[in-house]
Amino acid sequence: MAEALAALGQNYFFYYALILFMVGFYTTLSHSNILKKIIGINIMETSIFLFFVALGYVEGGQAPIMGRGAEGGPYMNPLPSALILTGIVVSVSITAFALALMVKLYHFYGTLDADEIVMLRGERQ
Amino acid sequence: MRMQEILILKIVVRFVIPFIQVYGFYVITAGHLSPGGGFAGGTIVAASMVLYALTFDASQGLEKLSHERASLFESLGAIWYVALGFLGILVGGNFLTNGQIGIPLGTPGYLISGGLIPLLSFGIGIKVAVTVVSLYYSLVEED
Amino acid sequence: MIYQLPVLIVVQLLLGSFLMPIVGRIRNQLIPHISLFLMGLANVFSIILLFRVVREGNIHYHLGNWAPPWGIEIVADLLGAYMAVIITGISFLVLVFAWRDIQREINYALRGWFYTLVLLISGAMVGMVLTNDLFNLYVMVEIVSLCGPALVAIRNNRLAVEAGFKYLVMIALGSGPILFGIALIYMITGHLNMTFAGQEVLNVIHEYPRVALLAQAFFIVGFGVKAALFPLHVWLPDAYTSAPSPSSALLAGLAAKVYIVGLTRVLFNLYGIDVLATTPLFTILKVMAVAGIIMGSIMALNQKDIKRLVAYSSVAQIGYIFLGLSLATGFSVTGAILHILNHALIKSMMFLCCGVIIYQKKTSNVDELGGVGKEFPITMICFGIGAFAMVGIPMLNGFISKWYISLGALEYGGLAGLMYLLVIIISSLLNGLYYLPVLIKAFLGGDSQKETVFDKAPITLILPIVILAAGIIILGLLPFVPLQIAADAAQHLLGQ
Numbered sequence: 001m002a003e004a005l006a007a008l009g010q011n012y013f014f015y016y017a018l019i020l021f022m023v024g025f026y027t028t029l030s031h032s033n034i035l036k037k038i039i040g041i042n043i044m045e046t047s048i049f050l051f052f053v054a055l056g057y058v059e060g061g062q063a064p065i066m067g068r069g070a071e072g073g074p075y076m077n078p079l080p081s082a083l084i085l086t087g088i089v090v091s092v093s094i095t096a097f098a099l100a101l102m103v104k105l106y107h108f109y110g111t112l113d114a115d116e117i118v119m120l121r122g123e124r125q
Numbered sequence: 126m127r128m129q130e131i132l133i134l135k136i137v138v139r140f141v142i143p144f145i146q147v148y149g150f151y152v153i154t155a156g157h158l159s160p161g162g163g164f165a166g167g168t169i170v171a172a173s174m175v176l177y178a179l180t181f182d183a184s185q186g187l188e189k190l191s192h193e194r195a196s197l198f199e200s201l202g203a204i205w206y207v208a209l210g211f212l213g214i215l216v217g218g219n220f221l222t223n224g225q226i227g228i229p230l231g232t233p234g235y236l237i238s239g240g241l242i243p244l245l246s247f248g249i250g251i252k253v254a255v256t257v258v259s260l261y262y263s264l265v266e267e268d
Numbered sequence: 269m270i271y272q273l274p275v276l277i278v279v280q281l282l283l284g285s286f287l288m289p290i291v292g293r294i295r296n297q298l299i300p301h302i303s304l305f306l307m308g309l310a311n312v313f314s315i316i317l318l319f320r321v322v323r324e325g326n327i328h329y330h331l332g333n334w335a336p337p338w339g340i341e342i343v344a345d346l347l348g349a350y351m352a353v354i355i356t357g358i359s360f361l362v363l364v365f366a367w368r369d370i371q372r373e374i375n376y377a378l379r380g381w382f383y384t385l386v387l388l389i390s391g392a393m394v395g396m397v398l399t400n401d402l403f404n405l406y407v408m409v410e411i412v413s414l415c416g417p418a419l420v421a422i423r424n425n426r427l428a429v430e431a432g433f434k435y436l437v438m439i440a441l442g443s444g445p446i447l448f449g450i451a452l453i454y455m456i457t458g459h460l461n462m463t464f465a466g467q468e469v470l471n472v473i474h475e476y477p478r479v480a481l482l483a484q485a486f487f488i489v490g491f492g493v494k495a496a497l498f499p500l501h502v503w504l505p506d507a508y509t510s511a512p513s514p515s516s517a518l519l520a521g522l523a524a525k526v527y528i529v530g531l532t533r534v535l536f537n538l539y540g541i542d543v544l545a546t547t548p549l550f551t552i553l554k555v556m557a558v559a560g561i562i563m564g565s566i567m568a569l570n571q572k573d574i575k576r577l578v579a580y581s582s583v584a585q586i587g588y589i590f591l592g593l594s595l596a597t598g599f600s601v602t603g604a605i606l607h608i609l610n611h612a613l614i615k616s617m618m619f620l621c622c623g624v625i626i627y628q629k630k631t632s633n634v635d636e637l638g639g640v641g642k643e644f645p646i647t648m649i650c651f652g653i654g655a656f657a658m659v660g661i662p663m664l665n666g667f668i669s670k671w672y673i674s675l676g677a678l679e680y681g682g683l684a685g686l687m688y689l690l691v692i693i694i695s696s697l698l699n700g701l702y703y704l705p706v707l708i709k710a711f712l713g714g715d716s717q718k719e720t721v722f723d724k725a726p727i728t729l730i731l732p733i734v735i736l737a738a739g740i741i742i743l744g745l746l747p748f749v750p751l752q753i754a755a756d757a758a759q760h761l762l763g764q
Contacts, residue, residue, distance in 0.1 A: 021444070021448065025441065025444070028441060029441075034433070037437055038437075041440045041444075044441070048447045048448050051451055052447070052451045055455050063160070065158075065234075079460075080451075085162075085164055089164060090407070090410045090443070093410075093414055094414065094440045097418070097436060098437070099264055100263060101421060101432055101436060102433070103264060104421070104424075105433060108425075108426040108430075109426065109430075118430075121426070121427065197289065197290060199286075199289070200289045200290050201290075203282075204290075207279055207282065211279075213332065213333075214272055218333050219272075219275070219329065219330055219331060219332060219333050220272070220275045220332070221331050222332055222333050223332055
């Protein structure tokens, strides 16, 4: 029990990321408002970014700068941060694309409620 | 009161925009020396242009950077990247080869170093800045 | 030069997609020509690559001369080169078809963007099947994922935009788990290169069995959503129905398959068959695949829209591929890899046939299509060939892959193997049940009430369909070359 608690304390950010991931996933699936769905996707992706960046953290580490201005000593792992920058780009593209489609949907259906849109779609088909 | 009518805001924004842009270009050009680079710097430059469109008017902003010109710059940024990548193949190495292609590598830690990398982040910076701005305009437009 | 091919194929397609907006500014009419040229070139390159890989073995390409595990590695192995040929070939035929078709389906202002998207998605698909780097794989997956909804929503009407949005949300929900899985793998191995990570997983699997299992689950959910594995397929019918026909052909024929290849690579390269056999993964996949095979066919039974019918049958066919992979015997994996090719040919051809019918009749309702077989014999005969190949009539290519998957089921053995065989047979009967009414109505039904738009369909619409139908028959009679490649690739995957 004590071991499990110690492991929990040491790796608390894993659990935090997982909880955040589930919050995002649940928000996307449960809310019928399209904007909330997009927010849910963003929360989900942010949780993964948090998790990935936290992997690269080294206790007491310096920023990994080589050559002039280098401080020496243990360095942070720069790879997760670099990868997550790409992940953020992807997340921004998904969000922007979803927002653009949302504007179009509002233009076509006059509502942002996914359930109503499905009903409207069925009527006119 | 509409945002467009606030005089203080207009003057302050006019004053601030050049500084934001200079900082953005600094982040782009120092991408191989410090955290930052093409994407971060490009977003900062784009933020300045979005700020302009927010305080003045989206249509005025659009005059400065129309959709056609934006898509042209986006393409050019990406093509610039690919073309630099092909330089590596031309000298007999692999795609995106750095070092052998004749661009001086310089001393690590100084502005002129890293060979290909500052040039690549320049292309990325332009593409990202233009893309973010045109995303903003396409969402703001009412049609 | 041949050594540079793996990266050249990807880069020239991506470069082409960036060039298109500039070409559009200079001369709009040039866009189809240039994109056709680039895609054809990519196809030639992929065929040369496949020859070279078959003759002399894999090509390991290190981007920027950085050797793995530090640099990004591109590996052109049998499976990758084989997929590259399929992707570029079918994209080329779809582009030929799109030449005339999109003039009716897409607004003038958006036509140039269609070519941009097609070049981008095919470049990313080739990149996805060739890369050996987990994060590079993720980036390519995301490009394909973002192009998919765009290709659906480009039709710009209320149905297409709604379907595109649903597709986008589902696919974004899929990309989260994939990235999480990659993060977990990176956490326990410290590598992103699949070869190195795979070796490291074997060392640490006893230390972190649950993390490895969790990563596996994330990969299945993520790729499963994108590939429309059965309970996660809800976006598929709407998306394929409302997309322009060339987009449907691309998405159904290629995009769904590419995710399956991605999943196969990740699972088999990272964990290896021995570790996979100890986890419940294959059981879960088998259940989902069997459910997909049966439910997809049943749902296709009462569809009135011809495109929706073909779309639902995709769910069943993807079930076949997953069943073949999850049985994990030599024959079944061979069958699954072969079925990727066969289904890509059949499904894109059927969607293109639907495109011709909709182009001519302006309706997609099966009831209104009586007698179209007499009006457009070539199109409907090709549709019939596709339908029979899907059912699995001997002499057509669908038969070969189904035969191999069935052999795999027998090789799997026991009562379960017989049950899988039964599922395949039942599903083939169901396939016949929903395709035959369409064909009977088309050839024997009364004359259609709808006016025909043109007397003859343009040659660029017919030619791709005829080529694909010829491919179906030729591969049905002489399947030796792809069969040999698929068998070798399967052996490599199973590590025998």
